[in-house]
Structures are given as C-alpha cells and as structure tokens.
Amino acid sequence: MTNIFSAQSHFEKYANVKSHLLYSPNSKEPEPVISILIPTFNDSPYFEEALISALSQEGDFPYEIIICDNTPLRSGKNKTQKIIEDLSSNKIYYYRNEENIGMIGNWNRCIELAKSELVTFCHSDDKLEANCLSTLLSIHENHPDKCITASYNTIDRDGKLLRRKKTNERLFKFFRIPNVHKYSNFDIFMQSPGFGVGCLFEKEKMINLGGFSEEYYPSSDYALLTKYCFMYGMIYSEIPTFSYRKANNESFNTWTLFADRDLFFRRCMIPQFFLPEIVLRFIMLANYKVSSDEFQRIWGKSYSKKKHIHNIIYRFVIKMTDIRKIIWCFQRY
Numbered sequence: 001m002t003n004i005f006s007a008q009s010h011f012e013k014y015a016n017v018k019s020h021l022l023y024s025p026n027s028k029e030p031e032p033v034i035s036i037l038i039p040t041f042n043d044s045p046y047f048e049e050a051l052i053s054a055l056s057q058e059g060d061f062p063y064e065i066i067i068c069d070n071t072p073l074r075s076g077k078n079k080t081q082k083i084i085e086d087l088s089s090n091k092i093y094y095y096r097n098e099e100n101i102g103m104i105g106n107w108n109r110c111i112e113l114a115k116s117e118l119v120t121f122c123h124s125d126d127k128l129e130a131n132c133l134s135t136l137l138s139i140h141e142n143h144p145d146k147c148i149t150a151s152y153n154t155i156d157r158d159g160k161l162l163r164r165k166k167t168n169e170r171l172f173k174f175f176r177i178p179n180v181h182k183y184s185n186f187d188i189f190m191q192s193p194g195f196g197v198g199c200l201f202e203k204e205k206m207i208n209l210g211g212f213s214e215e216y217y218p219s220s221d222y223a224l225l226t227k228y229c230f231m232y233g234m235i236y237s238e239i240p241t242f243s244y245r246k247a248n249n250e251s252f253n254t255w256t257l258f259a260d261r262d263l264f265f266r267r268c269m270i271p272q273f274f275l276p277e278i279v280l281r282f283i284m285l286a287n288y289k290v291s292s293d294e295f296q297r298i299w300g301k302s303y304s305k306k307k308h309i310h311n312i313i314y315r316f317v318i319k320m321t322d323i324r325k326i327i328w329c330f331q332r333y
Helices: 047-055 079-087 103-113 132-142 185-190 203-208 220-232 250-272 277-298 309-329
Strands: 019-023 034-040 063-069 092-097 118-121 147-155 161-163 180-182 234-245
Touching: 019 079, 034 047, 034 103, 034 132, 047 063, 047 079, 063 079, 063 103, 079 092, 092 103, 103 118, 103 203, 118 132, 118 203, 132 147, 132 234, 147 220, 185 220, 185 250, 185 277, 185 309, 203 220, 220 234, 220 250, 250 277, 277 309
Parallel strands: 034 063, 034 118, 063 092, 147 234
Antiparallel strands: 019 092, 147 161, 180 234
C-alpha cells in the first residue's frame, strides 16, 4: 500500500461521473454555516432515521443536508427519494450519481457537493445526536483551524441504546478528563479518534489532503483523519455527537481487515516521531494484538479468551501508555 502521507488526490478518479440534483429547497434559504453529508446506497434500511436525526438539530443557525445516492440514476426513482420528497425539507439537497462510484468515491463526492466550508458526515446507518452541530460549532469558535472529532454512543439494529458515552470521566480516580481537549499526533498513533461521523472538517482542507482513499478500505477514514491531525491539528470532544449502529453493516463484513490496515498506518507514522523506533514498534504490535482480539469480540466472532503471557504484556503496555491522558487533564480549551 502507498504511504498514507504521500500526496495524491482521490477526487479525479470519478470526475467524469456526474451527480444529478433531483431534489432541492423550493425557496431561497440563508447560506449554510455547515453541511451535513449523508452518502447512501441501495435504499439503506436506516436512511430515514439518519435523515430525521440530521433534520432535528438544535441551534439557531442555517445548515444544509447534502445527500448523495450512489444507486445508479438509470434504476429510476427509489425509496430513498420518496422519503426525501415526503419529508419536504428546505434543508435537503438530494443527488444521484449516474454510475456507482463506490462507497469511498461517494464520500468524496459528498465533500465536493457541499456548499459550506464546514462539513460533517452522517452515514446512512448511524444517527446524529440533537446537539451535534451546536457542539461542533461551539468548539470551532475557539479552534477555527483544527479538525474536531468526537466520541459516540452505540445503538443496536433496532435503535436501542447499547452504550452511552460518559463525560467528565476520571482517570486513575484522581484526574478528571476535560470534555474538550487536544488530540495529539501521538494520541492518533495510539488510537483512531472516530469514523468521521459527527466530526467537523474544513472542505478545502479535505480536498487539499486528497480526500478518502479506496486503497485503505475499510479504514479510509482513519487514514484521512491521521493526515488531517498531522497537518492541521485536532481537537477531541468527549461529548458524544452521534450514535454508531452496531448491526450487520459494512463494518461487520470487513472486520478482519481493520487491525491489518491500522497496523500499516502506524508503520507510516513511526518516522514522524522522535521516540526510539524500537519503543514505537513494540507499542504498535501491542496495539495490533489487542485490536485484533477486540474486533473479533465486537463483531461476535470466536477468539481465544485464554490470556497468554504475550497478551498480558501487550495489554499492560497499552494501559501504561494511557498515562498520556493525564496531559489532557491539565489542558484547557
């Protein structure tokens, strides 16, 4: 695979495929301060929930919702378009691609179609929290030049809450982690900060970075977030901005690739640090071992629960490196 820090644009690959605007506001609306991007395909069963969550944002500011449907235009009107027409919102712009440009290509197309300089994603099987945009914009006022990523709640296929993210958590019982703190290059080496959903990006910077790459699927979001963090900096919000749906979706079908892709990304990051390479490689392998087990557990696959000595050592190393979070407790943003 190509080094994630190499300069390349992924917008040109499908530049010849047009996206047709099939639904737009029937009245002139104020210029949006932020765009919610919803890529979708083949009548996602959760699309309506995702769209309603995007329409239900708190706050007195104009925003738009860009929906890009990757179902080829020649297939005719579909359920997705009917849902949009029934909701009849002046915030919605609905596009259909002439041809299927792939999931990652469709993510990039959403970025290109946004009218606002600020964008956030909502995948068609997830949901934004009602305070998503207001939280992101509030943080953005103090950090206008950085990416903002955020924590999330977890729901099941029926929308039932499985895990609610706690805020104002304590670390080692003594230190309280602030709800908003810097996420450093080393932090992103240790752990991906999210999926791009419910996060705030600048459209121009996303384009300058080349957008999402199909080569890194299914961890294309982690790759781009890493480049964004190293280039422009990142702020993390412990306040959840979206609900991630754990269901039989794309992640379920590709879980075996996540740990391998993440391992490759960390290899690419190692030369960016001044720490001894042997230390970074040991942490990288520790993270790989723990992540592999965790992905198997998350997606309900069988894995060995026996705690071999190398697993115990690896998990101890990961726990010790979490001491870095103490720094967050003394940062104020």
